[in-house]
Amino acid sequence: MPGEKCGLFGAKCFNNRCAFDFLYWGLIAQNHRGHESYGFLTCDKGFRRHVNVGLVPQISGRRYSRWRNFLRGSVGIAHVRYGTSGERGLSKLDYAQPLISSHGNEKIGFAFNGNIVNTYDLNNRLADKFGENEAFCDALVFSKYLVSNIGSGLISAIEDCMKNVEGAFSVLGLRNNGELFAFRDPLGIRPLSMGESEDGMIKAFSSETVGFNINGLRFIGDVKPGEAVVITKDDVKRERLVKSERTAFCAFEYAYFARPDSFLNGKYVYSVREEFGRNLGKRFKDIVEKADLILSMPETAEDAAYGLHEETGLKWERILRRHRYVTRRAFILEPDERVSTVDKKINIMDGGLNGKRVIIVDDSIVRGDTTRTVVSKIRKAGAEKIYVFVTFPRITHPCFYGIDMATFNELIGFRFDEEGIAKQIGADGVFYQPLEDYIRATGMSVNELCTACITGEYPTETAQKMAEAAKSSMKIEDQRRIYERPELFRK
Template identity: 50%
Template sequence: MGGVTVALSFNGNIVNTQPLKKEMEDNFKDFIYNCDSDLVCHKFLLGYKQSKDIVAAAKGVMESLDGAFSVTGITGNGEFFAFKDPHGIKPLCAGHDPNTKTLAFSSETVSLDMNSFVRDFELNPGELAIATKDGFKRIQVIENPKHAFCAFEFAYFARPDSIFNGKYVYEIREQFGRNTVKEYQDVVKECDIIMSVPETGDDSAMGVHEASGLRWERCSRRHRYVTERAFILLNAERYSTIDKKINILGSKVAGKSVIITEDSIVRGDTTKVIIEKMRQAGAKKVYVFVTFPRIIGPCFYGIDMSSYGQLVGSRHNAEEIAKIIGADGVCYQSIEALVEATGKKTDELCLACITGKYPTPCAQKIADAMKRRFQQGYEEKGRIYENEEIQP
């Protein structure tokens, strides 16, 4: 565009896609929308072309996009930069290699570790970091008192060997496990062993084991070569994938009352298949300890759960979910315990999918409109929040 070039990468999801698409079509005659990166990149390019200033271009993006965006990029002049949305929904950290004097930005610290980079800092919400031939600068472009780091990163999405808030993610997940023991003492007393949903429930199983003294029986094993994620597959395919992927060593659960640890229940399919297998093997009782509280609403910020219909927790309480998946009980960690274990405060986290309170205004309007339509029986298909009739 007029000799100005920028390459940009982006982690997150944009909510107010319709007005942005229109703005880009008006400004770029060959604009084609394939994904949200096109919107972020063109919005940045537009601002950069007008101002020739990275700070102004990043500010324009931060002020006009509703959603989650952690962005890294480089201009045709060799200016290397990274910035985070004003709520700081997605992680983004910086590090350097002292030998080669190379700077790196990454969503998670694990990639800095694996590439032998020194971890330097996590970008603040609304912050921009720029490296040019003149040096390195950190600039707080937008001050926003309401931060909203995704709570689901702690429970499910982030790698266990990444560091958030000064702790390895797996350590926080172990604390989640200890919390569930404290919250469900009566259930713990009834049970003989713990088993995890491999590998998503492993870290919390360690915490449950430590706090309860129950043996963590490693009798659920994952097929190392079936790598599809059941989370994002279609129904029949999902069922058979889970069936192939997870093996239960029946003799270890026969006649026993078992706690299964799991990080979250989205559709409930994975846990249902596992419990079916345990029942066939003769398990006496099965309780599911779930570290992420009941998911009641969709996520518009980049986690693939975009409608109310696909979430078993949007229509059913814990007792009903237990019946649906064949468990004797579903024991969710409370929101308060989860927040405390993260080391953050409630108003520093996004808890939208478990509270219904979305940190960004467009997402809240869309969630409310979708909920009304869902309750009236409209069919939800795919990312319906991007449809024109839903967008405010």
């Protein structure tokens, strides 16, 4: 069943301004979080919904006015999607969010970022209430689960989700009475922040704070793990429904997913990435001494490359450049598309690499094909030695919480050690930032971060069981994502 790793934006205007103006720019700022589909849902005497596949289009003039007029209303939610299971592709309009679910007299709009681990179990429980079991993705199962319990009150239905839905979820919802609500799983795995206008008349939610910046809104804080926020027609209610002993914010957001100018848990992402680079310089002094140049994978590794340059004084050459309008993020594509996209996306300027010993800074190595493509281009450009410095520690385990690396076999870091990985990608050495350095740079503690894909220690029980069962029953030919194999957790 499809899961999601996505971007969210929601807005409520107490001064009757059109919410679409904020939703549109909120999504444009967060399009890096999902390229497969986008969607808007507003409420104006009933729901008004528009979803489509691909990137959020750049619209202006009359076209913008038409959209604005159709998506009228002072409250709404919006979503960009990147699916972490099920078939991807541009025909997948069915999976586009926000979704609308109803039960009895209740009708809700629902947009979700994360991935549910116990979807099959929840879906079975819903069969009694919805008759025929028609749900085909985890977002739909989740929204149905929520709406089916809303009769007992919105807060108690959200609390039920927090106790019975397992996985990562940051949710935005809209009721047909115009109430806007938001909540985050008790471990706070995926980000979700709150913002407002200077006069407090616009309230907003965004996966990343860049969604507020583009709209001229100010960031006022995160929706806390296990917290629900409900914005009614005249006030804002916040309630911490579940308080866990630990939290588990996704460590990978810092290395790869979030924008560098987003503010996560008290720090700008770019400043954390610079610290990653400084850490690599301190840890691998012997390699730095042997190198002539630092190169960086555009654009997620550039801040780390700057940190490495600052720490070591080694020259940083921005010889690798991105073709700006090849917008697809390689990591989230199908394997055959991935290699050709990287090939088209990254341009190497000739001339500066002949006979040089270079360090390439990369944010992460998941399957290895992206890095392999770039290493081979740099080799062709004449580099004599190529060392790869990686800011995210070696990924050895799958993710069940919304990043699309959901089997052991696809992970090069599961199949090979550092030496083997270097051989596979054609480099002279691969050097990962140690986990303790990584955690220190984020400013978080080990009990506040999820690092399951590095350590194999999952912060939720079913995920841990699934990983162990999958590892012991692993067949090389089984390409299904582990959370799409119910036999592993029904035992």
